[in-house]
Amino acid sequence: SVIHSLLNPYKPFLFDYQRDISAKRLQTTKDCIAPTQIDFRPDGHYNDCVKLDNGVYAQVLVMKKFGSELSDRALADMADLPIPMAITWYVQPMDKSKAINYVRTRSAWIDKEIIEEQRSAVNKGYDFSILPQELKYSKEETEDVLDHLQNKNQRLYVFTGLVYTYAESKEALDTQVLRIISTARQNSIELDTYDYRQRQGLNSILPLGHNHVEISRMFTTAQVSILVPFATQELDDAGGNFYGQNKHSRNLVVCNRKKLTSPMGFVCGKTGSGKGMFTKTEMTGTIFSNPTDEIYVIDRAGEYTAIAERYGGSTYHFGVGTGTHLNPFDTVSVEHMTRNEQIAFKVDAMLAQAGASAAEAGSNFSEVDQSLVQRCTELAFQKAAERGDNLPPTLQDFYDAANEQPEEQAQVIALRYERFVKGSMNFFNHQSNVDFNTRIVDFNLKDLPDSMLVFALINVCEAVRNRMYFNAKRNVRTWLYVEEMQSMFAYPTVLNYFSRFSNEGRKFGLLLTGISQNATAMLANEAARNIVLNADFLMLLKQSPLDRMKWAELLNLSEQEEECIDESAEPGDGLLIAGNARVPIRGKFPSGNVLYDLFSTNPNETKKTGLGDKKDAKPVI
Structure with a gap:
């Protein structure tokens, strides 16, 4: 095929050995190529x-x-x-001996020319020590080559x-x-x-x-x-997504995260470094190349809503008066896990939420607190079973159980949960009305106060975990994108929950991606660093000097790799780490097209198409 392409440019190579080479045709492969x-x-x-x-x-x-x-x-x-x-x-x-003899012979000829040049200079009355530059350079070069052959194993x-x-x-x-x-x-x-x-x-x-x-x-x-032209590492996985161009070779970078040992990943960079563009590019590639995969986004800034709407997905806004409800106690029946095991995982989730709430209030989350949370969670499930309506418990059941406990600390825990049970912020105290029957679901948390962020993150992760079990039985992969991932690493109980969540997710086909603009906060904890090190997919975009130092220390980056993520990096450019491959990425997205207008969140640019804002927008085929 290669020979044919050189001798017959622009012609298709329609060759079949069984068809074209036979005793009847009396042809050789040369006849088919020349x-x-x-x-x-x-x-x-x-x-x-x-x-x-x-x-x-x-x-x-x-x-x-x-x-x-x-x-x-x-x-x-x-x-x-x-x-x-x-x-x-x-x-x-x-042959090495022949090479050395060859160079010595050349050196002897140069010496002869030098002697003749010096004799001529003496006859003419010139200084014989002054040699022509070319002859002098040839002598030095020959001696250098001989040194390399004899002493430097070349x-x-x-x-x-x-x-x-x-x-x-x-x-x-x-x-x-x-x-x-x-x-x-x-x-x-x-x-x-x-x-x-x-x-x-x-x-x-x-x-x-x-x-x-x-x-x-x-x-x-x-x-x-x-002179070897292949001086850069390439990444070109079959069935993968497009992630930009190799900054050195200009070749396309295509990575299949499903083939990585641990497909969990992180996208990290300063504000304006291109995190959103990178993530949306991967989402779009997944939507078109993997038609059965499901994508879920925990969207803190509301910037992925347009993607979900454009491609026929669903968006659920959490906030006062939105009417969106998500029950953190939802469970699913799966063969691998008994009901008690399900409850145990829910206990971890409630411990994470309660621990984060206590830390935000400046209080310690003691072992007594943990025991009370576990007891109240189990009592909430018991109350739901006694009702006999086959519905999971709600936060109201947990709150009531906490108030019924004789310990004074239980009243404190109930008081911390009161804001989620009563009043305007009670949208997690209802049975869920979120529909997971669309491929793309955007959980828009833009209108949530910061004090509810961790609580909401864990609730959404629990909902995606339930869907992950269901998808695993159907051999469907689940993608989850979590914005402001550093929030999940801020508290020990949340970190413990997330570690278990990510480890279990890997076994059930979950491709989890954390998005963060503050690496220092995310890597401050040793357990958090271990989670990052266990991830086989990292996209590092432009970093602040402090964050860059953290990454360089954690990943043992070379000077050249550090240059890919320093302050001079253009938006979209960075360093992609996928398994053992480390590839410098040029990710500048061409403007003036439909996808750019859909992806861009630059406030200085005016979108001409309005894609994603129109309720009647149809998916692009």
């Missing part, structure tokens, strides 16, 4: 190119000279040109470099050749046409391992290795 004719004197006068049978002009260039300083981007810069091109190397190692290679390109006209071909030569010259490589010998060049660029070109030069191991 063009019907190649004109090595196109138009009767060109000697620097060939004309293939489909009217395409092609040319082979040869690398003739190299500068003393080569860049590791030399061939990569040529390969990155938007030009059809094939770069072929021939690197033939020399070898000597015979190197031949060829570049092949083609175009539909001679004029277009000449333009392409000039661009290639110019790019090579910027990297200290001199390319030249291979006049009258295009046949030898064409046979040599084919990936057959036969070099018919006589132009070559000697390279050491270091010089050969620096």
Whole structure:
């Protein structure tokens, strides 16, 4: 297929070995690949190119000279040109003893030239110690090569470099050749046409391992290795989502989080660094490439509502007068977990909420408090069972149970929960009316006060956990995005709940993504750092100096990797860590299109389409 693409540009390769190669047809694979004719004197006068049978002009260039300083981007810069091109190397190692003898012989010839130059200088009355610069440089270079061969474990290679390109006209071909030569010259490589010998060049660029070109030069191991164009790590997983361009190679970065050992992830960066764009890009890719997966968003700022509405999802606003209710005691029946085990997990959730509430009030959450919360949670489930209506308990049952306890501390716990049970903030004290039958659900917490954030986060996580069990039985993956993830790591009880929640979620196909703009607050706790280290997916965007230091220490980032997330990083640019791969990302999203208007939350930009604000907006197919 590769040989056919070089000899028959723009032609499809419709080849089947069983069909085309048989005793009846008397054909070989060469017959199916080779063009019907190649004109090595196109138009009767060109000697620097060939004309293939489909009217395409092609040319082979040869690398003739190299500068003393080569860049590791030399061939990569040529390969990155938007030009059809094939770069072929021939690197033939020399026997080490022969290489050393060869270099010594060259050194002896240079010494002879130096002696003759000095004799001539003496005869003419010049200072014999002053040598021509070129001769002096050749002597130093030869001695340096000999030192590398003898003392630095390098070898000597015979190197031949060829570049092949083609175009539909001679004029277009000449333009392409000039661009290639110019790019090579910027990297200290001199390319030249291979006049009258295009046949030898064409046979040599084919990936057959036969070099018919006589132009070559000697390279050491270091010089050969620096010309390797694959100097960056690439990420290209089958069935994955698009995450931007590799900042070095310009190749697309495609990652399949489902293949990671621990698909849990974090997206971290300063305000305006591109967290929303990155997350929405991943969401959109998931929506179209995984038609059965379900996506849930804990949306603190209300910026993902447009995505849900645009693609036929549902948005649930939590706030005064919205009419949205979510019961934190909802449970589901699953085969792997008994009712007592379900209640035990609910106890963890209630402990997390109560612990966070106590910490916000400046109080300690003692073991006595924990015992009381557990007792009241179990009593709430007992009250619901006694009613016999097959409905789960509500916060009212928990509140009543706390008030009925003789301990004084139980009254304090009940008082802390009173604001969630009575008054305007009682939307978590009802049976749930949230419908999970749409693929995309946005839990909009924009109108919630900060004092209710952790309480709401845990309630939503509990609702998604129930749905996760149901999806796992149907072999459906569940994606959960949590904004302001640092809030989940602020209190020990919440951290304990979240650790258990994430570990269990991994077993049931949950792909959890935390979004945070404050890494220092998130990584302040050792247990929180362990959770981050166990995540195989991290997208680090522009960081503040303090946050960057934290990440560099935690992940042992190199100087080059730190540069990807420093203050100079453009919005959308950063460092993607997926498993063992660390890829610098260029994530600038092109403006002036439907998706950009849908994704952008920049207050300085005026959206022209109004997508997501229209109730009758239809999904994009």
